[in-house]
Amino acid sequence: PPAARAQTLRVGASAPVTSIDPHYHTYSPNVSLDAHIYEPLVDMDAASRPIPRLALSWKLVDNTVWEFHLRPGVKFHNGEDFTAADVAYTIDRIPRVKNSPGSYAIYTKAISSVEVVDPHTIRLHTKQVYPLLPIDLTQVYIIPHTLGADPATEDFNSGKDAIGTGPFRFVSYKSGDRIEMDRNDNYWGPKPDWQHVSYRMIPNDAARTAALLSGDVDFIEAVPTTDVARLSHDKKLHLAETVSLRIIFLWLDHRGMTPHVTGPNGEKLDHNPLTDLRVRQALSMAINRNAIVDRIMQGAAIPSGQFLPKGSFSYVPGLNPPAYDPAKARQLLAAAGYPKGFRIELDGPNDRYVNDGKIIQAVGQMWSRIGVQTAVNAITWPSFIGQANKGAFSAFLLGWGTSSGEASNPLRSLIATRTPAKGWGAVNRGFYSNPKVDELLTTALATADDAAREKLLQQATTLAMDDVAFIPLHNQKNIWAMRAGLTYAARADETSRAQEVHPAK
Amino acid sequence: MTAWLLRRLVQAAFVVLAMTVILFIGLHVIGNPIDILISPEADQADRARAIAALGLDQPLWRQYALFLWGMLHGDLGRSFVFHEPALQLIGERLPATLELAVSAVLLAIVIGIPLGLYAGLYPNSLLGRSAMAGSILGFSLPTFWVGLMLIMLFAVRLGWLPSTGRGQTALLFGIRWSFLTRDGLAHLAMPAFNLALGNIALVLRLVRSGVRETLPLDYVRFARAKGLRPARVVGVHVMKNIMIPVVTVLGLEFGGTIAFSVVTESIFAWPGMGKLIIDSINVLDRPVIVAYLMIIVLMFVAINLVVDLLYTFLDPRVRLEDRG
Amino acid sequence: MTTVLDVRGLSTHFTTRAGIVRAVDDISFSVARGQVLGLVGESGSGKSVTGFSILGLIDPPGRIAAGRVLFHGVDLVALEERELRRLRGNRIAMIFQDPMMTLNPVLRIDTQMIETVRAHARVSHAEARTRARDALGMVGIASPEERLSAYPHQFSGGMRQRVAIAIALLHRPDLIIADEPTTALDVTIQAQILAEMQTLSREHGTAMIWITHDLSVVAGLADAIAVMYAGRIVETGSVGDVLDRPLHPYTHGLIGSVPSRNRRGARLRQIPGLTPSLLNLPAGCAFRGRCARADAACASDPPATEIAAGHVLRCFHPQLEVVA
Amino acid sequence: MSEAMISLRAVSRQFGRHQDAAGRLARRVSRAFGAGACPEIVRAVDGVDLDIAPGEVVGLVGESGCGKSTLGRMVAGILPPSSGAVLWQGQDRAGLAPEALRAARLAVQMIFQDPYASLNPRLRVDAIVGEAPLVHGKVERAGLAAYVDAQLRRAGLDPADKRRYPHQFSGGQRQRIGIARALAVQPSMLVCDEAVAALDVSIQAQILNLFMDLRAELGLTYLFISHDLGVVEHLSDRVAIMYLGRIVEQAAVAEIFARPNHPYTQALLSEVPRIEARKRRFSAIKGELPSPLAPPAGCHFHPRCAHAMAVCRDVAPPLREVAPGHRSACHLNG
Amino acid sequence: MSGMAEIAPAAPETPLQRFVRDFTSNRLAVGALVVVLLIALAAIFAPWITPQNPYDLAQLDIMDGRLPPGASSAAGMTYWLGTDDQGRDMLSGIIYGLRISLIVGIGSALIAGVVGSTLGLVAAYAGGRVETAIMRLVDLQLSFPAILVALMILAFLGKGIGNVMIALVLVEWARYARTARGAALVERRREYIEAAECLALPRWRVLFRHLLPNCLPPLIVIGTIQIARAITLEATLSFLGLGVPITEPSLGLLIANGYQYMLSGQYWISFYPGLALLLTIMAINLVGDQLRDVLNPRQQR
């Protein structure tokens, strides 16, 4: 019946959810689903700026103490009141989730102790000054302390422990197929428009589009770039898009010797040309980013010269990608001592990022045209990432989604000198190292004042980009499609939230 | 009888052992699941903790020994990704896949055999020739391509069938099945047909070729000389003689469909095992892969056993004495 | 006496790459009720093909090129397949020459017998089985009940031959075409079967075409004999005429070759020369290459001439002396 | 008898229920679908002793289904005996070294009862006949065509047809292909299983003459299985009569035909059709046909025997010498 | 047909002549053979006949990407069948792609067929432990997904067209083995095998000259279909980066790449390669069908 149908929102998600336990696996499809059932203290708005959720407000009461005022009158799905005890319980549970393949402890490890002041006030102590704590807490979904000591992940999946304060309550989970949810009628905030949500997992791009076209689902995420043009012309459909926090970039190997670069005739080189700044600039300049965005991404991206898109915290105004200039690139190469170019292998995954395989082919074309003979090699993610971690590549494509919405995160993980003990440069797969950047970052991370921190981060970003630490290509756009008559405020963090889908007024 | 079954059982155990060894070594060489699973922001300690949590810090032989120990106690480990017992994960998806595979094989039988018979009996007829030519379409077009076309036609254009998913299910023997409800059947139709297409072609061609071989033989002529109806001559005398390759292939296809109907399952978002194994391979979720392949290998052993028995059924000259 | 079968000018040809094989070339004969016609002749002379032609069982590349086969006055060559089928196995039965290849290797003996019963008579399965068992007993197969559920390959050559005979006897046909039915039987069993045949012929008026090489059986069983050579009937007549007063040189040679007419251990008398391939038959009398009496006249076709009442001959130079 | 070319020592062969479990299971299932009991064990050949001297022609005669072909197969080395031993020139064939075994095998060739089944339907006649001689170096490749032609002609086939497939031949022609194939490898012994049954008498005469010539020229040995007593009498030196898996009588040919001792032999000889006899009344078998599935105790022939005594029902008569070189298994001789 | 009777029994044909004559009796099959040959020639001489080297990245320009059939490039070259998203001329791409697909498809199907059939025949003929070992190996092999096999090969042996073929052979041989064994189990009980053994022919000869030809019909059916499967499987593997390099797409990879554009109306990117594949497979199958009929002595005269 149409009435019932209007009450139901059927969502076509692009990746399978692996668990209903919000603390089991740091994996974006899970986070996307969790936001329906659970809530964090601090949430992100569509543009990935922190906003209050279960916390009404927060402030730094001491350099190392954050105080959060909790929202009163919030009830869990099981009817219990939400209090500071639940927050403490959640923070306590996170590092102890069994067998977690990707632990949420990375978001709570800065906390050295938890102090419950009163049922609606909680203080979180950190070891050092840690300005990022509210942002980290956006990933921490609160569960009721009455679940007892160490609730098992299975119990979440079965629904027994899948209890949050979110706008929807869990009904059922069929692994690999769908999750059914009902509206939480006792929700503290604005009531969702949907009585029922059917959250279906349709990883195949074409199938997802077809499901929308045939009316089997109402709302799909991750619309394939190839279909954007067609769908946007369809009167029965509506699209929503925003620039994502995910950047696609090329790593260049900064080590003294690199495995896949040889001379123009295939001869071995006794050094790594990529350590020469001019070479890196040439390679960056040789790339026609607009062409890639236009032809390969079909407009679903914007060319990028830094980590984050415009409008984000710590975005550097005016730090644009170098203009496409093959002639200048050749000159630079010649100046660096490679008038005949060299040979390089450009690697990348081909089942991970939007159009990943095609992008590296296009880059291969462009590099070839400035005399850098490029062999393009795209392989499946599991093989790729293992090799990338081992440092088996010279130039390769990767992507990075900045979940925190500020440059400290990519700077720390990607650009900072590899320092395993500190967790810095954990995925600095290009082995880039710049003491100046490291220094700026150290200071920034100890600066609680947002304005001052933003400045420092902008400086560090500019330094790294001028040094071509890596070659940024573009920021993807996140695109959703839905049947006409629905609206969605596209989110920069890629998550799809049924509660934010509304019938058009 | 029991001795013979026992022998087969022991052999199956050896096959399973061999498979697990290959998998442990192979997966180890392919890559490290931690690389894929863990958040890139994790530091060394997180990483070490996750590695330890999954037991990947042990030397490979110990991991294997632990696995064997668990297996002896009926525990095949938990998925790295889902943190659920691997067997349970597979068990949840098995009925969906089984349903799909059975439908696909049934379709292949009901469509492939009659058409093949016809094409063999009347090789020069229009229908016979078109069936042969048409069958080529059945296997030369990639499955994903045909699947999408089916969706575009029947779901998007005509709106007759739902595009994806499994639809409503009903409970039988405590398991959810789609074929028991109208909605479920509607969901089943396209993926089953998509999967069956290649099998139909295969069966059709095998049957035709068999009929062409068998028709001129003396015993067929003798059957005609006895005044039997053509239906009986073809349906019994010819059919029973040509069924061995058909049964072989159907067994293979049935097993193959259960094990690897990945493409169809992902195009039709069918929550079956094929998708599970591919997802698991993509993240190197070893417990699931190992458990899955163990089940599959046992299934193939069983299917092939049944096929071998069918041989003796179909042709008394096939004797399986001393045959594994 | 009513004529059961009247064959007029029958020709059956096989088209092969190397040329047309005139396996049966313009032959005529008839068989009356209760009569036994012995068809003897050179191996490869077309006896079996004659039998198949009567039943309409010639498959491409063979075809009936000319002639009529009148069964109770109805031309079988022109008859529709459906009508023909009603006659086959029912009113006309044929026992094939090669017992190994005529029984379907994958069907049990009972299946193959019961289906024949039920193809033409509306009887229950059990009833049909009883009839099958009785027929087996009739042809001298011990413990027929158990043997019914055996497969052909479990039978000896002679037993298979007897099954084929039993199948022919199931419906008490009007005409039996028996192609070398007793070659693999020892004389006591052969006698048993011949006795059954005689009973059938006497009590039911069954006519028989008895194709054989065993002249002594023909002598004891048949009323008339037709002698074939290279696709033609070269001599016909009563048993006495043909065996005691053979006129055609080939018939002479044939009778002379019987071992019992030769001294033990000595070389047997044989017809000189080699059977010609039907592909390159000389024009005129096909036998003339091996015939001592041949002369220029033999280069043209000898017409069929009735030398005495019912004794028809195709030869320019009949050999009148009695065989040794 | 160390000079025997081949000797059978208490050779037995059984078929039937002694099958594997898979077969049993299949059968059990099929029984569930409503079929009756299946054949029990068949003792096709049951403790046969036989010696064949080089150059000898032994005729093997017996009831249909009594195990002649099975015996022939064992002699030819195609079928291993269930028990007992086959000695080739005094040595157990089962214990021969591979090379010697090959030679021994090649030396004994078989002409099969069923000509068509024993011809590979996908090979042309020249390949069927010419393959083995070429492989075994009996002929050079260059001379192969001529050699094959000669073999075919010798077997009474027109070489013009040699490029045809077996199904394009008549029954008798197929049998001659089989003969040509066996002779082409120049064996020293032939097992002829109804080798001439499908041939018309003139060609039969030609083949029998050929056999006799070969024997005279090359000293070929024959085990000649046939129902045609005329042929057996003509060709053989010695005759063995089989009944239900056992040899019941053995003697020189003249002796057997003149003085048959065993009642079965006597029955056989009395039923031989004669070309002189016209329109005779054939007579049905008297007595009950014994089944190899459940062979009667004692003498297998007793249910059909006119002279059966009490002892015949219980005790199997041994082969006893009734005259020099003439042995018979009958209690009447006792 | 009857006209042939007039042809005097001339000099005996060689087997080859006879085979050729038999084969050419079906016009459709001859047409198919011509197509197969043309395709093979085109594939062999690809570098000389294509307007573009689609594997040379320097010759491609994404600005020419996704042009419809008949469009021209800035440089004035006409893309008769359009271009793919990399600006690759589809016509050139198809011809080059055929080359890889045919080598990989036919090559691996052939090797797998030979290996698998041999093992299957040996299993059926030898029985006993040999058979047990081979058949359990088959069970094992059948249960390995192609992608896992390919991943392992990639991990152990690295990339390359040869390794793709190894992976495909590994995946496919078991089917042939089971099919061959099934057919051989029946055939080996036939009397002509006894006859061949009686002639003391070497075992391999009995196996390959007597047993094999009689088991061939189902194997040919499987084989011709398996070529198609190998080509598609190669495409799947390449698509996952486990096969040929993506810059040197095979036919299957071209289809797989273009598949995403089906919904957006840029049909030519996968349609023409699909058509080429269809044509190739159809031709191969028609040839295979005729071959089977010719090799069946019953259909011969």
Ligand SMILES: Nc1ncnc2c1ncn2[C@@H]1O[C@H](COP(=O)(O)OP(=O)(O)OP(=O)(O)O)[C@@H](O)[C@H]1O
């Ligand atoms: N399919 C065929 N193609 C070509 N020639 C054939 C075919 N079938 C039979 N012939 C030929 O026809 C002739 C007659 O064969 P037929 O089987 O009737 O002989 P026959 O008299 O029964 O001989 P036999 O006593 O040996 O069985 C033979 O020369 C044979 O070669």
Ligand SMILES: Nc1ncnc2c1ncn2[C@@H]1O[C@H](COP(=O)(O)OP(=O)(O)OP(=O)(O)O)[C@@H](O)[C@H]1O
């Ligand atoms: N493969 C088998 N399985 C079961 N029983 C068999 C098999 N082969 C032969 N027999 C049985 O063995 C017995 C002897 O068979 P064999 O073929 O040796 O007889 P034979 O003497 O040659 O008879 P004929 O003269 O009729 O050819 C028969 O009762 C037959 O049923």
Ligand SMILES: [Mg+2]
């Ligand atoms: Mg015949």
Ligand SMILES: [Mg+2]
């Ligand atoms: Mg026999």
